[in-house]
Amino acid sequence: MKKWLIFVGLALLTALVACGGQPSGGNGGGGGSLDPRDVAAALGSAGEQTNRLAQSLSGAGVPVPVVAMPFSSGVAPLDTSTWNCDAVTASGDLTDADGDNIPVSATLNGRCTWSYNGGEESFHGYWEYDNLKVEDPSDTDPAAGIKASGKITWGFTSESGSLTMTWTIEKHDFVKQGSGFNFAYKGTWEANTDEESFSFNYDYSGTLTPDDMEDPWGNGTMSATGSFGVGPGNGCTNGWSVEFTLTNVHFATCGVDGGSADFTFNDCEGGSCTITIAWHGCSDATYGGTCMELPTSQEIH
Numbered sequence: 001m002k003k004w005l006i007f008v009g010l011a012l013l014t015a016l017v018a019c020g021g022q023p024s025g026g027n028g029g030g031g032g033s034l035d036p037r038d039v040a041a042a043l044g045s046a047g048e049q050t051n052r053l054a055q056s057l058s059g060a061g062v063p064v065p066v067v068a069m070p071f072s073s074g075v076a077p078l079d080t081s082t083w084n085c086d087a088v089t090a091s092g093d094l095t096d097a098d099g100d101n102i103p104v105s106a107t108l109n110g111r112c113t114w115s116y117n118g119g120e121e122s123f124h125g126y127w128e129y130d131n132l133k134v135e136d137p138s139d140t141d142p143a144a145g146i147k148a149s150g151k152i153t154w155g156f157t158s159e160s161g162s163l164t165m166t167w168t169i170e171k172h173d174f175v176k177q178g179s180g181f182n183f184a185y186k187g188t189w190e191a192n193t194d195e196e197s198f199s200f201n202y203d204y205s206g207t208l209t210p211d212d213m214e215d216p217w218g219n220g221t222m223s224a225t226g227s228f229g230v231g232p233g234n235g236c237t238n239g240w241s242v243e244f245t246l247t248n249v250h251f252a253t254c255g256v257d258g259g260s261a262d263f264t265f266n267d268c269e270g271g272s273c274t275i276t277i278a279w280h281g282c283s284d285a286t287y288g289g290t291c292m293e294l295p296t297s298q299e300i301h
Helices: 003-016 036-046 048-059
Strands: 089-093 105-118 121-135 145-158 161-177 180-193 197-210 220-230 240-252 255-266 272-281 284-288
Touching: 036 105, 036 121, 036 145, 180 220, 220 255
Parallel strands: none
Antiparallel strands: 089 105, 105 121, 121 145, 145 161, 161 180, 180 197, 197 220, 220 240, 240 255, 255 272, 272 284
8 A cells, every 4th residue: 555645645635724723814704705715724623623632642552543634733734725716616604704714504515626836746636525514503603613514525646646535524513512612523534545545434522621712622621432443454354443432631732641541442353452541641641451562553454
């Protein structure tokens, strides 16, 4: 498998939107207008805490498939203002009274095209909406969150090859509740190179209490339950999966510094084992369970 292509492609494509808090202003305006580029940025910000979970847990040795996460911290974003989204259509209630770039209820279809020049190679490709429905839980509160479902496909081509990724979103809800947020994520990622394919599924929900409500995708405390896994193929007969429970896991600037996690890892051969982690501070954790050796977080089969 051209693993390097998948890694490079995902790193590039996950950089297509700005990281951090929910965007404001954007490329378009409020009222009844809607810019497909701003919707992409809003989805990117909403997915940021998912990626932060993956990065922090993988750093602790938990087998999270980081390469399949939708958006990535610490990567310079490609300015969405360079995208050409003239072919994208939007229907529904496009009102955005609170100016958070999330419409009351809109469905998008069509393709944006983009290019990236830098580093050792240049890339060009597209971001395509396929009946993607986006909703604002409250159009009077710019920090209310986001709800989304549908399909997004990324494709890019370089001198080294091509990669297509499809993100099928069954549920992507991140909704403000009191001093925190409730979230529920379920969907599938599929990546295809010129020669190989790779699939990843996830289904989990929980709560997030930010340290600062003005920065909902920054540091905070998360509790969640769910699962994720990689489908069969590429040398893995049965695929592999992880079921997990997170209890008051606190994300700090230095990484995870508190809380606990329980995992059941189901491997490619049909076996299973358990992993428990208790964090006592950054770079300070105790481990337990029956797994003799934790899988490498970067393994994709």
